[in-house]
Amino acid sequence: MIQIQTKTSGKEYWRSLDELAGTPKFQEWVRDEFPSTAGEMLSGTSRRNVLKLMAASFGLAGLTACRRPVEHILPNVRGVEGYIPGKPWFYATAMSQAGSGMGLLVEVHDGRPTKIEGNPDHPFSLGATNSFHQASVLSLYDPDRMRNPVNEERQAKWEDFNNWIKQAFDRARFGGGNGWRILSERVTSPSLAALRTHVASTLPNVRWVEWDGLAADSSALGTNIQPLYNFEKADVVLSLDSDFLHQDAGGTVLPMKQYGRRRRIGVDDHDGEMNRLYVIEGRFSLTGSAADHRLRMRPSEIGSFAADLAGRLGSGGNQLQVVGEGSGTDLRARWLSALVKDLAAHRGRSLVIAGPRQPAAVHALAHQINQALGNVGATVTYVQLPAGDNRPQLEVLRELVRDMSSGAVSHLLVLGGNPAFTAPADFNFEANLRKVSNSLYLGQEYDETAAACRWAVPEAHYLESWGDVAAPDGTVTIQQPMIQPLYGGRTAAEIVALISGYKDQQSYQIVRNLWEQRLGGEKGWRKALHDGIVPNTAWPTVNPALNTAGAAQPQQGASSGIELQFVPSSSVYDGRFANNGWLQELPDPMTKLTWDNAALLSPATAKQLGVAVADVITIERGGRRIEAPVMIQPGQADNLVVIAVGYGRRVCGNVGRGVGVNAYLLRTSDAMTVARDIRISKAGGRYNLAFTEEHHIIGDLGAPEVQKRARGLVRELPIEEYREDPKAVAEMTEKIELFQLYETPADYSRGNQWGMAIDLNVCTGCNACVVACQAENNVPIVGKEQVARGREMHWLRLDRYYKGDAENPTSISEPILCMHCETAPCENVCPVAATVHSPEGLNDMAYNRCVGTRYCSNNCPYKVRRFNFLNWHKDVAKVTEMVFQPDVTVRMRGVMEKCTYCVQRIQDKKIELKSAERRLWITDADHLQTACQQACPSEAIVFGNINDPDSMVAKLKQLPRNYGLLEELNTRPRTTYLACLRNPNPELEGRHG
């Protein structure tokens, strides 16, 4: 077990508990950049193997090199209007996640979608995306998708399925659909809603059930009212266990956009308007990481805090009155009194938001406080959803399960969502589903639900289908296919249309006829399709009556034992992305864990239980038990276990099967978010976890310089301090006089010069950039074993630093990519000149020259170079090869690679402008963006021409809080950072609260 000796190591910033404690394991990581290979080649057997392999490969080379391979060019038979081979097309469409749609633009290369971007015109994207949107294109080419209908676990033909469904769902035989049920995720698609209305009229006995595995308990407002928050208008934000900057952003990126705009200090006219964010939570989320003040508190205690807050702010109607004086000096009391004052001082400009893992009572309290503060209509508005079932999803599902169990359900149509995996464990959903004689599952992969249904048929991916989805405010986007269904999949609308005898049977007709009628003809339809938004479709705003019955209920006091909170996974969400390698390998933003979930414990709780990282524990709850490895999460509330759901998929494709632990097994209908009555014991044994928090570490342990340098890597300071002395940021490292060693230094004063500025005050650490880079640049997946060896290939990584003591630190994320140093240390040591500088300031990497000495990586102070130890692309399925971006080389084994500033985009833009306008000079108006910049939900990453004084990047680099990493090494990095500012409340001294 790690002994935490905060005092002895005296580190201010640290990346892992091992680093904080200075364990030998950590020192070993730092000593060897590629630890697992050091020494490997020295052993006799291994050298012999190498010689054997070399002999074999020379032999093969001799055989194959003599013949030039014959390549064919297969042009289209008939021309397609406007189509130019090799030029990508962009189509507007939308992806639906958690029941809300987000508008996207999809890049299509010669008929195959390769890259997802946000639609700048869509109100909930504004051009950005999250990691799930970015990775969804890989799911399209998943070789493990269902390819044929499956009947009772045997492959079947489409015609057999068509015959079966015609007979089984014969409307004439079953009067009005008696005993029929339809189970779907929350329906926000207008066309599916129209079909639902049609079903209600033609088959009046059919019941339609909605179920989302991770839906919030929304009974405080009623299911059909949805709150919309405006973080841009809020000066003071209080989050009650809401991770609105990451996982609770509702499948969109608007909260990050709005939050970012209030933190972009010093640019445009935003100066002096920085908001203040308070977060009260049990786990350590990214929102907590961004907070100015964070109070760790177990989820079950948050309710009573909210009740006290509401009481102090005067719960009576809309009249604000601060009730009573603050009493007590403990942390909670100080927080209460500080919050009361701060919120009351920002009437109409504050916002209290409760997270989806809090009970309805806390939501009711949050709405009540917002009402009392006059925030309704200003920072929070409510929209009325179209009519649907107004009861909580859980109750409706419970009824369905009861009917399935009693045999009252003869026909069940399950439209995606994998409910057999996500339903509460006490519902025995899977066993009851098997009792239904005519069950049909429509899903993209063969999953737990598919295996329990009589028939399973492939569903078309959203990039393959016609459809429509509504954003959280109701704005509709029409989905259009980018590619023919790869495996002939159908859409939910088509199956419902088939069984209900709707007038249109194909998705295209269903969607087109509906919208042509509503938009008045073809012209409106074409425009809506092109723009990616249907005008005037937002839902009406309402002023709902609060269901305060829940709020009035006494809050359950905190239990003395340990409690367990279920959270969505930052990688696989509710389990639906389990077979997506990009997401599985994406390090969790806080724990940096890949390819697994783990039971997160605070350091004190772990000590109390006598467990260390990677020890396996048994979590028991009412006869249900799971075994999970332990991760220690600094800053988490004590006596709390946090575990991500969605892992441990039993029936899944090859990537996700059996990865991690299924936490749903402990989740029952009485404890959907927090379980209290758990018992924890050591299971014995250890488990191999692959986490990256210590990989590619910057700095050299033991050197006395380290502390000075570490201070300079991430710089943060209170905004007041910054206002008083803007030079404070620059002075955070020792000033060293730098000399020019070159007699004729390169001239970077003319032409386009590329540079990047990353605003740490805006960056939330959400990972969208990491996946965007992976998608744009054909970055390979390496697998868990190789990640554990430190061989992950991400060109862009997020270094997460903790600051302060291990029990209650603050945290900050810093995106690290190639700095494109003007005097790059990597270039000097390359024996074959495979990495050299371009006249535009790019550190070019020529893969075909690289011989793989790895000297460059050894000499890179930022540790941004990645080596292809193996041919990662060797086993990529044929269909998955379609995801490759044709403008970027697919790298081979044995070469070094790294961030190129998306040089393919730069070159394309240059050729475009040069051919059309004879212009070489590129400005911000030309919309040249790197993939990470384009994806960034908070606009933290800014790239551009630094020689253009009007470019945003040049302006940012002029700010006094701009600094370069390890500038004292005289590397002259082109990527620089803007120091993170905090806006603490003077009343709450210190950020630790």
Added chain:
Amino acid sequence: MPRPVFPKSIDKYVRIGLALLGAGALAGAGAYTYFAHPNFTETGYTPTQPVRYSHKLHAGQLGIDCLYCHYTVNKAGYAAIPTTEVCMNCHAQVKPQSGLLQLVRDSYAKGNSIPWVKVHRLPDFVYFNHQAHVTNGVSCVSCHGRVDQMIEVKQVEPLNMAWCLDCHRNPAPRLRPVEHVTNLAWIPDRDPAAIGHEIIRAKNINPPQNCSGCHR
């Protein structure tokens, strides 16, 4: 003095042997530089195409402009091979019964692409862009030769990196006014370098010589 192991006469053979070895190594190196050079391995590649299409007839004798068929060459990186529809634009009327065109008609009727064999092939890590060259006054003939005199298309240039760089380092003599880019028989009326320099000034031409100009 002990008797030497080898007789003195062996020296002669050693010298001859060494000389032979040296000559052999030189010859080997020379042969390698010659036979393994793209000038030998790449130029002259003339695959048999599935349709016996003659550029000499179409582009040379009939004078059809390159852009009629390869219409994306000034709009995109790739110079697209024409669709079957382009062939049929004329051949629906011209020689509609010819046996040589059976594959073309089949392709058009059945919707199967004609499997043309690629002649000019660059490695996958090279990103050549036709648009950037053609719109700046580099003629088709510079890389593809006198296609209008070829019955079967043949690769005439080595297309290796040194050959590319020859021009990128000194583009002036190879440039011509854009309107003459597809005129393969064009002969400059004065010093080509002078014309080239004018074009370079007018069009702001600055061919990249750094790695990422072509490798991404």
